[in-house]
Amino acid sequence: MFRSIEISVGLFVGIGLAALFMLAMQASNLGSFTSEGSYQVSARFVNIGGLKVKSAVKVSGVKIGQVADIDYDSNTFEAVVVMNIEDKFSQFPRDTIASIFTSGLLGEQYIGLEPGGDIKLLENQSEIRHTQSAMVLEQLIGQFLFSKSKDK
Template identity: 45%
Template sequence: MRSPRIEFAVGAFLLLALATLLVLALASTNGRWGGHGDSYPLKARFSNIGGLRPNAPVKIGGVMVGEVADIQLDPVKYDSIVTFAIQGKYKDLPSDTAAGIFTAGLLGESYVGLTPGGDPTPLKPGDELMLTQPAVDLLQLVGKYMFSGAGKPADTPTPTPAAPDAATPTTE
């Protein structure tokens, strides 16, 4: 027969484990459940987004100010249109803000870096950033470097022996 104390201990342990999982889930979502809360959308057009994914961070000076909400393909120009969800407290970004896609570390995750400009007029929700920098494809760069001969020294002409000068006496 089972003892009620053992059943109570197992139940308490199970509740403690579930509470721990709930705290970990809350911590991994930065305290948000579901939507983006107080945020507004901005868009940017890139020719290459590399490994950028939805929910990737959007940063200004290394500080997270939002996240990538959506990535679509423009059916006419075949550019990637990236929509950001920027936190509401950063609503006064200048209209000449630039966006670039960067990688955290050598092989880390991709993120969007914003560089605010100096224009006094702020961006409105839904505006498109005009100044963008596409992602850099590291494998393509390494391939170009390796197979273009960039690692070899420059071809220098080898000195040829000088012809004997008529004014120089030769000893025979």
């Protein structure tokens, strides 16, 4: 009698742990990206818009890393964004351009890298010099209205 109870309790705990494992690996981001095996690159932006920690870093639309830290440098009045990039994507020229894009009109913001032509490569802890800030919709509308009223 006690043996069958043991078996069913074992099954119950097993199913429970399997469910936890499934939630961890299949139903969350744990299985998809690990911060080990990555190197850090920083970039300065005048305006980062709605960029957040864990936003994606993409090249040609392929996700190669994520934003690790966002800080504000009060000497230069710029935002400093540190990103983790996976080790297998280590071949980026020194003059790579980092821009902040929006996926879709109202979607999430991410950092898009465009490789340049330099022979020297980006290394761990190096800084991307060429950056382009986020497009802020309100500013664009403001500029548009301003230029319209000037035309008249």
